[in-house]
Amino acid sequence: MLRYAAIFLVIALIAALFGFGGIAAGAAEIAKILFFIFLVIFVITLVVGLFRR
Incomplete structure (x- = not known):
């Protein structure tokens, strides 16, 4: 899941570089959501462990 967050972050950076603001904002939001989901799952597995x- 962290890999997908990084991929969407790279997509957002490339889209922002080429001036596609809407696509960059959407990809950045997806990357943030995936990153926070990863953090929640990581903390849960850490506590259970x-x-x-």
Whole structure:
């Protein structure tokens, strides 16, 4: 999932470089959402891993 967030971030940067503001904003939003989902899943698995010991 973190890979997809990075891919959308790169797409957003390239689109912004070429002047496609709407596409860049959409790709950046998708990248942010995927990154926060990754963080939530990471924290959940970290907590579950600590309690399993």
